Amino acid sequence: xxxxxxxxxxxxxxxxxxxxxxxxxxxxxxxxxxxxxxxxxxxxxxxxxxxxxxxxxxxxxxxxxxxxxxxxxxxxxxxxxxxxxxxxxxxxxxxxxxxxxxxxxxxxxxxxxxxxxxxxxxxxxxxxxxxxxxxxxxxxxxxxxxxxxxxxxxxxxxxxxxxxxxxxxxxxxxxxxxxxxxxxxxxxxxxxxxxxxxxxxxxxxxxxxxxxxxxxxxxxxxxxxxxxxxxxxxxxxxxxxxxxxxxxxxxxxxxxxxxxxxxxxxxxxxxxxxxxxxxxxxxxxxxxxxxxxxxxxxxxxxxxxxxxxxxxxxxxxxxxxxxxxxxxxxxxxxxxxxxxxxxxxxxxxxxxxxxxxxxxxxxxxxxxxxxxxxxxxxxxxxxxxxxxxxxxxxxxxxxxxxxxxxxxxxxxxxxxxxxxxxxxxxxxxxxxxxxxxxxxxxxxxxxxxxxxxxxxxxxxxxxxxxxxxxxxxxxxxxxx
Ligand SMILES: [Zn+2]
Ligand SMILES: [Zn+2]
Numbered sequence: 001x002x003x004x005x006x007x008x009x010x011x012x013x014x015x016x017x018x019x020x021x022x023x024x025x026x027x028x029x030x031x032x033x034x035x036x037x038x039x040x041x042x043x044x045x046x047x048x049x050x051x052x053x054x055x056x057x058x059x060x061x062x063x064x065x066x067x068x069x070x071x072x073x074x075x076x077x078x079x080x081x082x083x084x085x086x087x088x089x090x091x092x093x094x095x096x097x098x099x100x101x102x103x104x105x106x107x108x109x110x111x112x113x114x115x116x117x118x119x120x121x122x123x124x125x126x127x128x129x130x131x132x133x134x135x136x137x138x139x140x141x142x143x144x145x146x147x148x149x150x151x152x153x154x155x156x157x158x159x160x161x162x163x164x165x166x167x168x169x170x171x172x173x174x175x176x177x178x179x180x181x182x183x184x185x186x187x188x189x190x191x192x193x194x195x196x197x198x199x200x201x202x203x204x205x206x207x208x209x210x211x212x213x214x215x216x217x218x219x220x221x222x223x224x225x226x227x228x229x230x231x232x233x234x235x236x237x238x239x240x241x242x243x244x245x246x247x248x249x250x251x252x253x254x255x256x257x258x259x260x261x262x263x264x265x266x267x268x269x270x271x272x273x274x275x276x277x278x279x280x281x282x283x284x285x286x287x288x289x290x291x292x293x294x295x296x297x298x299x300x301x302x303x304x305x306x307x308x309x310x311x312x313x314x315x316x317x318x319x320x321x322x323x324x325x326x327x328x329x330x331x332x333x334x335x336x337x338x339x340x341x342x343x344x345x346x347x348x349x350x351x352x353x354x355x356x357x358x359x360x361x362x363x364x365x366x367x368x369x370x371x372x373x374x375x376x377x378x379x380x381x382x383x384x385x386x387x388x389x390x391x392x393x394x395x396x397x398x399x400x401x402x403x404x405x406x407x408x409x410x411x412x413x414x415x416x417x418x419x420x421x422x423x424x425x426x427x428x429x430x431x432x433x434x435x436x437x438x439x440x441x442x443x444x445x446x447x448x449x450x451x452x453x454x455x456x457x458x459x460x461x462x463x464x465x466x467x468x469x470x471x472x473x474x475x476x477x478x479x480x
Pocket of ligand 2: 166167168169170171188189190191192193
């Protein structure tokens with residue numbers, strides 16, 4: 001019997017059953033593997049039969065919210081009840097989860113209208129030990145649904161970070177299922193090695209050892225896993241524990257986590273590390289290279305590898321819990337000054353617009369955390385007022401003046417600024433115009449061929465003047 005004759009009836013004589021916690025695409029790839037077909041080809045054959053216009057050639061879009069027709073066609077081909085397959089779809093399994101809480105291959109913020117778009121391709125991680133247990137139990141290895149959750153960077157069963165790079169060749173290539181002993185094995189699409197093999201090669205992960213350093217790493221991982229558990233609870237509209245932000249409604253908990261992640265990834269061109277997250281590096285959560293935001297791509301945590309997501313969550317926790325900061329962040333020096341991760345630090349690090357955005361957003365946060373930020377904002381505002389008071393001889397404000405100027409809005413705050421504002425997109429365009437004006441000014445053209453020191457001084461003077469003028473024009477003159 002040829003593959004063609006098998007498929008013509010669209011009822012497959014042999015189709016592996018799906019696992020309850022499996023990704024729909026993982027199941028279809030395992031089926032395709034039985035017929036030595038690419039998953040996209042099988043999908044095209046089974047779901048667009050008779051439609052000769054455009055065949056679906058990838059697995060993109062299958063996992064999130066597949067159409068009823070597609071599920072019905074796949075179920076009938078595999079002789080499965082429709083419900084058995086439809087419950088595998090992410091939207092059915094987790095109806096309350098927003099799309100950006102899944103791990104996607106990429107995402108982009110539309111610079112025109114600020115809407116977010118994600119790739120249709122999921123980017124799941126995996127756990128070697130889970131795959132190796134599948135083999136030991138004599139089942140097919142398969143991709144778990146929760147490996148595609150942006151809120152989960154660990155295997156909670158084995159207390160190990162999920163992988164997204166092949167441990168043999170270190171590439172992040174596509175995963176493939178290959179036939180093996182009547183079953184299927186998940187392999188690296190690049191070097192072809194089965195990924196479960198790595199676990200059998202012996203314990204190599206830090207947590208497997210018991211030295212002091214590794215006990216600390218294990219503790220740091222447990223803290224982040226506990227946070228992940230609460231994130232998933234909140235995404236399921238269940239109340240998270242009060243450990244992180246005090247008594248929290250699920251929506252407030254999610255909002256605060258998302259906003260702190262945005263703030264950690266917001267750009268500050270004037271600082272050597274550019275993005276706050278680049279200050280967080282530790283043995284438990286090593287930074288996988290410096291985070292850089294691409295020009296018109298504003299990543300949210302859903303579009304970064306699991307290693308980056310873990311360090312983002314670790315950073316959020318160290319902002320929330322002072323007592324855990326030392327376990328989560330090993331570096332205490334940035335250049336020549338001592339650094340402690342804290343919400344206070346993050347707030348002071350942010351630019352003016354970003355601070356205003358965070359404060360506006362905090363109206364949605366759990367009350368204790370909102371009050372904490374309010375206090376920090378007030379203190380910063382008082383400190384700044386005192387600083388300006390010393391610098392300029394202006395008439396003294398009435399008593400309580402600085403507090404009256406506090407940037408914190410009431411709880412009836414309207415629509416907060418868009419993410420693009422928080423991330424400095426408008427700022428960037430604004431400053432680009434300023435820069436263009438400076439670079440075409442007669443003062444700058446006059447020193448074009450002067451020494452670097454002269455050009456630097458001139459540029460500094462022109463920038464200061466332009467920024468001061470723009471602040472006055474936009475009503476951000478400040479107290480002086
Ligand atoms: Zn595992
Ligand atoms: Zn490989």
